[in-house]
Amino acid sequence: MARAGLNAARLTAAAAELADEVGLEQVTVSALARRFGVKDASIYSHVRSLRELRVRVALLGGAEMTERIAAAVAGRAGRDALVAFADAYRRYALDHPGRYAATQMRVAPEEAADTAGLRRSVELTHGMLRAYGLAEPDLTDAGRLLRAALHGYVHLEATGGFAHPRAVEESWARSLDALHVLLDNWPRRADGPAR
Amino acid sequence: MARAGLNAARLTAAAAELADEVGLEQVTVSALARRFGVKDASIYSHVRSLRELRVRVALLGGAEMTERIAAAVAGRAGRDALVAFADAYRRYALDHPGRYAATQMRVAPEEAADTAGLRRSVELTHGMLRAYGLAEPDLTDAGRLLRAALHGYVHLEATGGFAHPRAVEESWARSLDALHVLLDNWPRRADGPAR
DNA sequence: GCGAGGAACCTAGCACCCCTAGGTACGCGG
């Protein structure tokens, strides 16, 4: 009997593929063991728990995603950067729904062990927003709204929330137009009374 | 032994409470049976499957949510309506995280059996958007972006996605300001080239 | 008041899941 040659990295990769194919919920120790032709218990030599496995998928997904976004945004600014950012974000989430879902997990800082990646990702968006002339605290507020809009859009789209016939691609493009306008006209504090 | 007096409605209500307390994932037939002091199998006299139970929670949550939003929006228009809508949306989601999570399920039309509620909810948002002078297809596009922003915001907030210290309440208020501005200046097709 | 029928709930059991404890066997460095 040849050994399967398991290790944490291979397990994580397989779990990520599985998550994209059948959904993060269906990523199971048993399924993974089946895929490697191995007993469930063997998995636990390389990974502490199912939870840890999913966290690894989340970290993998997060890293891949910020990498893609960074590549897309590189050398662009303003509207171009926004569109590149958003398109890369959406594309990754749609191409890798399981990994993307994993990134949405609440993961404790000590589990992450990868604060650098996280910091890089927020720097990415802050850099982009600064190009719109935003500074703190508007930076944080606009960043939150932007993240919310992107995540919400992709999440709703992925879970079938957009039943209406109008093509999503078209709506997406228009929404990016709108977000660009929004960031260009972000209501600063001095501009008016706070609602 | 007194009968527990189960029925689908009571089960749904209990499942909804449970979902809000411990999360939708933890809503389990066994847990529900425990709560009623009854064996698992008894549940299946009233509900076909765990899936059906969760769908019922989703429908309940959806109905409650649109009702609250409708009450909040009633008699308002423009910015007031937007803020009332968004606040009611967010409040419901934060007060009832389990029910809210359930509403995010992909549910087939024949499972819903409640197209009226759904239609009412889209009419609610469309009515609000029309007050901003929007018409199809901008109505659909703006509606999608608005839903995405609200859902994304609430979802990120609920899953601990906003680690940054700046108070979420403040960010939220600013984001609503921004969304109002956005809807007021929605980039119509004629206004410029499509990116 | 009473039997029939249905509803409410049960026992028993399968399949699948996560995870632990304690082995066995393979292959590499000495």
Place this chain on the structure above:
DNA sequence: CCGCGTACCTAGGGGTGCTAGGTTCCTCGC
């Protein structure tokens, strides 16, 4: 070629969803 660590195993406990096939209780028409 021999020890030893690592890769993988067997065995098993506990939780979960769900089904099949009872049994007991309540209600309702007579």
